[in-house]
Amino acid sequence: MPNAAHIKTALPGPKAQAMIARDAEVISPSYPRDYPFVMSHGRGTEVWDVDGNRFLDFAAGIAVCSTGHAHPRVVAAVKAAADQFLHISSDYWHEEMVGLGERLAKVAPMGGPAMSFLCQSGTEAVEGALKLARYVTGRQRFIGFLGGFHGRTMGSLSFTSSKYTQQIGYAPTMPGVTHVPYPNPYRPLFAGADQGKAVLDYIRMLFERSVPASEVAAILVEPIQGEGGYIVPPDGFLAGLRALCDQHGILLIFDEVQSGTGRTGKMFACEHWGVAPDIMTLAKGLGSGLPIGAIVAKKSLMSQWKRGAHGNTYGGNPIACAAANATIDLVSSVFADNAAQVGTHFMSRLHELAADHPCIGEVRGKGLMIGMELVEDDAARTPARTLCDAVITRAFHNGLLLLSCGTSTVRFMPPLNVSVAQIDEAVALLRLSLDQALAGG
Template sequence: MSIERDVNDQPYASPPIAHGGPSLPQERRLVTEVPGPRSRELLARKRAAVPQGIGTTLPVFVTHAGGGVVVDADGNSLIDFGSGIAVTSVGNAAPRVVERVRKQVADFTHTCFMVTPYESYVEVCEKLNRLTPGDHEKRSFLVNSGAEAVENAVKVARHATGRQAVVVFDHGYHGRTLLTMTLTAKNMPYKHRFGPYAPEVYRMPMAYPFRWPTGPENCAEEAAAQTIDMINKQIGAENVAAIVIEPIQGEGGFIEPARGFLPALAEYARGAGIVFIADEVQTGFARTGHLFACEDEGVVPDIICTAKGIAGGLPLAAVTGRAELLDAVHIGGLGGTYGGNPLACEAALAVLDTIEAEGLVERAREIGGVMLPRLRALAERFDMIGDVRGRGAMIAIELVVPGTNEPDADVTGEIVRRCHAEGLVVLTAGTYGNVLRFLPPLSIPGNLLDEGLTILEKVMSSL
């Protein structure tokens, strides 16, 4: 009988603890190859039952998760630099979330807020109205996903303004519904052969400092001027209902717009009667070292869309905006059967409590303070790293052919594969598939954050 060994080639005897949450051992532990035999068995079942269009970044089947680790069906404990794509920022089984959801599930799981309402929905909306940027009067309503939130925000803007055109940006991602696919910039895999798309959507240049033709120092001013000129000439400002933008682009590659670009757009929109919509689905709830990313430059959106980190892994999203905009919609024009499910509402209230009680806004800044210097040091060593960027616990490196700005998706994929084999969950992003993005849970212990960065350094050295 063979003896299982850990990553340090020491005998591994005891099985992983059989529950998630804060008592889950916070350690990387590899007892099989990744993926192991049990995960491979489950992957074969997935292939037989689930369409191939549902892709998998790392085919390990998770049994427990919490803190900064995920444990798979083979007993491997992997460091989590993904957080379920920025969803489990407070952890996969945060105690406050578990407690409130457990209590609610025993009381009732659903009534439909539009039929017989309940207090937790109202309380979530009250907190969003208070916490989102701006001291104006606000209203909020709850839906199920980020795409649904963005689509509803556009509905509100069109209804309130009586206009139809929507302006979006290169490299943007907003979802997989028909309208949000249209708003999304990237063809493969999000849009390919799913058309025709929704009308009256216009795409503008993004202030992408690393790839701006005349250099990053000119990026904000030139990108804003081009956008405003194109809107005025090609669409007519009087026809534009909304400008929709991510304060930091997510799927597009964690692109931080050059400073000054977002304030210039917001000011232009305000003067032209255009609704300025911030898609904070990936950037919201302490992820960037602010509660919301647009706070970094003092931008106050007319409508803000949130999801992902709002409810600790339960499906919930929100649209929050100026009262006069949201109240303009007729009764019955907004809503949905599952929107603001009571379990998700309780989870959201627990998430907000956790962010405040555990100082997670500051913790995100601390994570960025650890990651950015380490990654910039790697960029000094490895010519394949073209750019290091991000804020808080939303960090990325863009990989290029050395000596050029040409995207290198192949080396990006190889780094990901080797990181996964070493027990580090990392994700890719970017229009060109050449960005490694890091979204560690804000609950990750410092030793795991350091070990994950050491694994990345080891992998890059091996190339």
């Protein structure tokens, strides 16, 4: 059995069970925990639980640990910053904050000067992007996409539509948001049509019938949809959105919270199609595990914000900025390229697995943002929800940490410095887990 020596106890082990029991008394039950992993420590792509069991982490804290767990350069940067000061609020200046702004301006995909607003999370970045769009356009409406995930605070939640669980009990959210389909070539909503063109035509129809384009501030979209199923849009779709926005004076916001910072083999996913946003949101992998987010926008837009128009207390925190500076340096110099190269190998291994397992309907993605959709044995491509859950659970017991997305997609988002050898080990564990799940074990 692959990796059997690394799992030393029944899972969860006794120490893990004890901590889970303590947690149940004092921590909100709203956290969606899929299996009982209780972490002790991690290095790179490897993590250990409190009972000494070793796992390969192909969830990476939901695509957050971009440079792996405890990368020495990130840890050193954090320690050096902590030795200086822990906080000085965004009312003042300091080197780590300015340096991060300079790095983001250098790598920003806008094709011109860019400015950043720093915050603590993806949902806060989205909230700020929406405020900026309203502020500079004077418009109130927005277009979002079904299947999108943009956060859980009230503004971003109004766009989030990957699962209705996130919406139950919170209506009404922010008004003025109209959802349209996200083009999914594997599950086409528009029969016999180019899915990207069909969605663009659908938006044009809305503009003619119910949503005046002159009132739309922005279109918010994930260049590769994350929580909705790791869906890669057809070529030409993002360019079509760009043209549509330009035609009507609408801003284009790319949510790169999950797909950015090297995850897809380029610094930002939109660069695969050469399409520039007006505003972009970042978080997750930006700080290699420290809580940080950013709104990056064309300078011509963000410079319109007046003093006090938007702000926060912890934005530009020196410790988080130090981690982000080290992360961008590592990703731009080494790890984005590694994600592209190792991701190609990973995709080929998954296609080999698919050839032996008809339940794998599609393998899709770019770089190390890869989805494997599981389906029932029928012509309708019925999502295999139960099988997907079983594979995730069996993988945990075999020493591989995974998460799902969409209706029945296993998603792979290991650290960007994962090795080919670790990919091969993970595929062996995945094959074992899939076979066990199919056998009902």
